[in-house]
Amino acid sequence: MKAFQKGYVVAILLAVLTIVEYIFAVNFDNELVKFVGLSAAALAKVGMIGAYFMHFMRIFKTEEAH
Amino acid sequence: MWALRTLSGGLGMGLLFFYIGIGLTAVLRNWFGYPEVWDRDFNVTIGYVFGLLGWVMGMGMWGSWGREWFGLRTHSYYIRGWQRYFTWSTDHKVIGVQYLATFTIVFLLAGLMAMLMRLELATSGLQFFDKSQYNTILGLHGILMIAVAVAAVVGGFGNYFVPLLIGADDMAFPRLNALSFWLIPPVALMLLITPFMGGLEVGWTAYPPLSVQTQTAQGFWNLAIVTFGLSSILSGLNFVVTIIYMRAPGMTWSRLPMFVWSMFVTAWLALFYTQGFAVALLMVTLDRIAGMGFFNADDGGDPLLYQHVFWFYSHPAVYIMILPGLGIALEIIGHFSGKPLFAYRYAVGAFLGILGLSGVVWAHHMFTSGIPNYLHGPFLVMTELISIPTGLIFLSALGTIWMGKLRLTAPMLFALAVIFNFANGGVTGIFLADVPTDIHLQDTYFVVAHFHYTIVGGEIFAMFAAMYYWFPKMTGRMYNMKLAKLHFWWMFIGFNVTFMTMYWPGIQGMNRRIADFPAAMDGINFFISLASFGLGAGFLVFVGNMVYALFWGPAAEANPWGARTLEWQTSSPPPLENFDEPPMVTGHPYDYGLPDAPAHARFGPGLPAGTPAGGGGGGGG
Amino acid sequence: MAVAATAAAHAHGHAHNRLQLNRVGLWLFFFSESIVFGLLLTSRFFLMGVDREHVDQQLGLIITIILLLSSVTAFTAETAIEQDRRRLASWMLLATILLGVIFTVGVGFEWSIAEFNRKEVFGTVFFTMTGIHATHVVTGVIMLFLVWVQLKRGKFSSRDHFAVSGTVMYWHFVDVVWVFYYPALYLIGNVVTPGQ
Numbered sequence: 001m002k003a004f005q006k007g008y009v010v011a012i013l014l015a016v017l018t019i020v021e022y023i024f025a026v027n028f029d030n031e032l033v034k035f036v037g038l039s040a041a042a043l044a045k046v047g048m049i050g051a052y053f054m055h056f057m058r059i060f061k062t063e064e065a066h
Numbered sequence: 067m068w069a070l071r072t073l074s075g076g077l078g079m080g081l082l083f084f085y086i087g088i089g090l091t092a093v094l095r096n097w098f099g100y101p102e103v104w105d106r107d108f109n110v111t112i113g114y115v116f117g118l119l120g121w122v123m124g125m126g127m128w129g130s131w132g133r134e135w136f137g138l139r140t141h142s143y144y145i146r147g148w149q150r151y152f153t154w155s156t157d158h159k160v161i162g163v164q165y166l167a168t169f170t171i172v173f174l175l176a177g178l179m180a181m182l183m184r185l186e187l188a189t190s191g192l193q194f195f196d197k198s199q200y201n202t203i204l205g206l207h208g209i210l211m212i213a214v215a216v217a218a219v220v221g222g223f224g225n226y227f228v229p230l231l232i233g234a235d236d237m238a239f240p241r242l243n244a245l246s247f248w249l250i251p252p253v254a255l256m257l258l259i260t261p262f263m264g265g266l267e268v269g270w271t272a273y274p275p276l277s278v279q280t281q282t283a284q285g286f287w288n289l290a291i292v293t294f295g296l297s298s299i300l301s302g303l304n305f306v307v308t309i310i311y312m313r314a315p316g317m318t319w320s321r322l323p324m325f326v327w328s329m330f331v332t333a334w335l336a337l338f339y340t341q342g343f344a345v346a347l348l349m350v351t352l353d354r355i356a357g358m359g360f361f362n363a364d365d366g367g368d369p370l371l372y373q374h375v376f377w378f379y380s381h382p383a384v385y386i387m388i389l390p391g392l393g394i395a396l397e398i399i400g401h402f403s404g405k406p407l408f409a410y411r412y413a414v415g416a417f418l419g420i421l422g423l424s425g426v427v428w429a430h431h432m433f434t435s436g437i438p439n440y441l442h443g444p445f446l447v448m449t450e451l452i453s454i455p456t457g458l459i460f461l462s463a464l465g466t467i468w469m470g471k472l473r474l475t476a477p478m479l480f481a482l483a484v485i486f487n488f489a490n491g492g493v494t495g496i497f498l499a500d501v502p503t504d505i506h507l508q509d510t511y512f513v514v515a516h517f518h519y520t521i522v523g524g525e526i527f528a529m530f531a532a533m534y535y536w537f538p539k540m541t542g543r544m545y546n547m548k549l550a551k552l553h554f555w556w557m558f559i560g561f562n563v564t565f566m567t568m569y570w571p572g573i574q575g576m577n578r579r580i581a582d583f584p585a586a587m588d589g590i591n592f593f594i595s596l597a598s599f600g601l602g603a604g605f606l607v608f609v610g611n612m613v614y615a616l617f618w619g620p621a622a623e624a625n626p627w628g629a630r631t632l633e634w635q636t637s638s639p640p641p642l643e644n645f646d647e648p649p650m651v652t653g654h655p656y657d658y659g660l661p662d663a664p665a666h667a668r669f670g671p672g673l674p675a676g677t678p679a680g681g682g683g684g685g686g687g
Numbered sequence: 688m689a690v691a692a693t694a695a696a697h698a699h700g701h702a703h704n705r706l707q708l709n710r711v712g713l714w715l716f717f718f719s720e721s722i723v724f725g726l727l728l729t730s731r732f733f734l735m736g737v738d739r740e741h742v743d744q745q746l747g748l749i750i751t752i753i754l755l756l757s758s759v760t761a762f763t764a765e766t767a768i769e770q771d772r773r774r775l776a777s778w779m780l781l782a783t784i785l786l787g788v789i790f791t792v793g794v795g796f797e798w799s800i801a802e803f804n805r806k807e808v809f810g811t812v813f814f815t816m817t818g819i820h821a822t823h824v825v826t827g828v829i830m831l832f833l834v835w836v837q838l839k840r841g842k843f844s845s846r847d848h849f850a851v852s853g854t855v856m857y858w859h860f861v862d863v864v865w866v867f868y869y870p871a872l873y874l875i876g877n878v879v880t881p882g883q
Contacts, residue, residue, distance in 0.1 A: 003766045003769070004763065004766055008759070011759045011762070015752070015755060018748075018751060018752065018755060022744075025870065031737050031876050034874070038870040038875055039870075042866050045866045050863070054856050054859045054863075055852075055856075058710060059707065059714055062704050062707055136833060137836065137840050137842055303715045304712075307711050311707065311708055337719050338722060341722040341723045341726060345723055345726045345727065349730075358805050358810075358811040358814070359805070359807060359808055359810075360734070362806070365807045365808055366734065366735070366809075367811065368733070368734055375730065
């Protein structure tokens with residue numbers, strides 16, 4: 001179950017970030033602030049997806065050979 | 067008849083899918099209410115995508131790979147004899163030979179086109195071709211030679227010898243390797259039919275807006291290049307994984323032969339940058355067939371975007387071409403100098419430095435294109451910084467030659483010529499990297515001479531060095547060394563006379579890419595044409611020598627050169643699994659003339675104590 | 688008979704860690720693909736700065752959430768097969784396929800209501816970027832479907848499921864692309880109407 005839970009926590013974080021992105025973008029006018037904020041949010045999301053959904057660290061694992 | 071069966075399968079499926087594709091497109095166009103169901107570029111593009119899929123599937127991808135996607139049993143066969151070269155073979159040695167044979171033919175064809183161009187340029191005025199015919203020949207010569215330079219050494223010698231040099235039994239992804247090769251014939255087909263489909267008029271760079279507006283066979287050309295890029299990316303991926311993970315036990319990074327190092331860097335470049343060419347031409351294709359406006363300045367597009375994206379690939383591409391050449395030169399100089407390779411670590415560092423710098427210099431091709439002035443300085447400096455790692459490679463080569471006991475065989479002569487020619491090309495490059503001189507020299511024959519010195523003088527000479535060096539290993543036969551040396555001197559002198567002279571009209575401002583020139587330059591152009599015909603004739607010696615040796619040459623020993631590296635420690639040609647017993651690397655590849663240096667490798671089970679692990683940090687073996 | 692099976696000939700070919708090679712190869716493929724997407728993204732900023740034209744914000748948010756949901760189902764499918772829970776994996780693959788199809792339909796609907804045409808520069812950028820992304824979504828749906836068929840035929844287990852993980856990784860990669868494309872096309876900068 002633990003493996004599932006970790007993924008769902010990440011998914012909730014992603015959803016929250018997405019909504020925050022949206023509200024932030026709709027309500028702010030400053031182009032520079034928007035650019036920096038949205039880029040930071042996107043990078044954070046990609047980091048989470050890469051680490052927890054795509055399991056980046058598994059490429060360094062060797063012991064699973066059959 | 068396996069060859070016939072496979073080829074007819076590939077051609078049949080390819081044509082079938084092609085016609086299904088264009089038919090489907092016509093139906094859809096009708097359905098979506100287009101006024102005409104047939105638009106050549108549009109229908110052929112979709113049909114080509116279908117046809118390409120049918121071709122590779124019919125060639126054998128379906129049987130060995132595609133069935134797996136549907137949960138069916140796959141089958142792979144090993145075919146002996148000459149027919150395996152015409153089938154979906156996953157053996158890296160077969161694929162290497164397929165690449166080499168294909169690109170040798172393409173090289174000779176494109177060379178013939180260079181002869182035709184020089185024929186036209188022998189005197190001013192138009193004698194043999196009209197301007198659009200000349201443009202077609204020019205564009206085809208350019209792109210075919212680019213293809214040769216990108217893929218002949220990487221695909222040919224890289225495929226054949228990287229696994230051998232690192233002690234692996236094959237590439238990491240053999241089926242992907244076969245796919246990379248079998249994507250090439252459609253590329254060749256699409257390029258070679260362009261003269262009959264309206265010709266080309268944009269040269270190999272295909273700058274918009276002309277490439278968007280032209281009514282010639284530009285669409286075919288775009289498809290060919292995107293496919294070629296795909297093939298190049300896939301083989302780059304394969305090399306990266308192979309070199310990281312398939313090394314034999316004991317083959318540490320500091321024992322890797324120079325050619326493998328250069329291929330490693332090249333593979334990263336191909337994997338990282340080739341998309342630029344494909345994306346640039348995808349944009350041109352979309353502008354052409356879907357009416358989009360990337361390069362349409364009327365609606366906010368910008369033709370300069372193309373040049374940025376295009377040169378983002380095409381400048382690193384020259385390193386994709388030249389680095390394996392320099393790797394081969396260092397490899398051969400290392401084996402024929404009778405002493406250890408000088409400054410091995412610096413040379414490796416140089417390759418890595420070029421990998422890092424190559425991506426930040428592209429706009430030096432665009433100094434006269436109207437880029438903002440503030441970009442001139444940074445790109446000038448970055449471009450000239452590249453001469454530092456390049457200089458380290460010269461350091462390694464010259465330090466190895468210095469006081470060495472040189473064995474001047476044909477491969478060694480070619481390798482030495484690489485160093486000589488590339489130095490010339492590098493020095494003249496400085497004038498093109500400097501903005502003030504470049505503004506004068508841009509698009510003149512100075513540029514033509516410069517890049518022929520780097521690419522032909524650097525890489526093509528290295529390709530011949532490798533051919534003469536590895537021919538006995540690949541075919542098991544020996545060529546005539548006297549004829550090989552004759553070919554060397556003929557090509558070396560012919561090449562230098564042709565292109566050294568070409569700097570002169572360039573400095574005078576003679577434009578490249580144009581069928582005609584002012585009558586005042588008649589004399590020097592006539593001389594260049596004569597010299598280039600001489601250069602071209604020299605390849606007859608090469609072809610004759612190779613064809614004779616292939617069928618009637620004396621049998622070659624396993625190690626005719628007395629070289630230390632792994633590929634010479636197995637039979638000529640190597641068996642299917644490369645080594646009868648698994649190799650273990652115990653020493654440096656270039657420790658010549660050192661009395662107590664351990665052998666580069668030994669064979670058989672059981673590691674000697676203290677052998678470092680090979681690929682994959684512990685997998686290996 | 689000049690034919691022999693390759694398996695016997697490549698005697699010591701299986702000693703390498705095939706799973707690790709496949710994973711690294713797949714990551715390098717993503718790396719290489721991300722250059723394609725990155726170049727298109729850069730072209731968007733090169734051509735227009737951060738300006739954009741009006742797009743339907745609600746629709747954009749909805750399809751983004753759908754893609755995120757499909758990521759969750761794909762993740763569940765992969766984790767399920769790792770624990771040999773085949774029934775759950777099968778349903779989750781189907782859910783992912785369904786969400787992928789809904790996403791594609793959403794993009795198609797977006798195209799049909801777009802207030803710009805493909806000749807002008809924002810249209811060019813928008814249709815190309817969403818189009819090439821949607822192409823990848825469709826490819827992913829096809830791959831997921833093929834994996835699902837194999838799962839139904841009894842393939843895959845906790846020990847051998849690279850086809851499932853690889854396809855799911857590809858699906859997440861397509862999601863990663865959208866993580867950049869969504870703000871770049873819908874949120875960044877301020878609305879500029881052409882001609883002003």
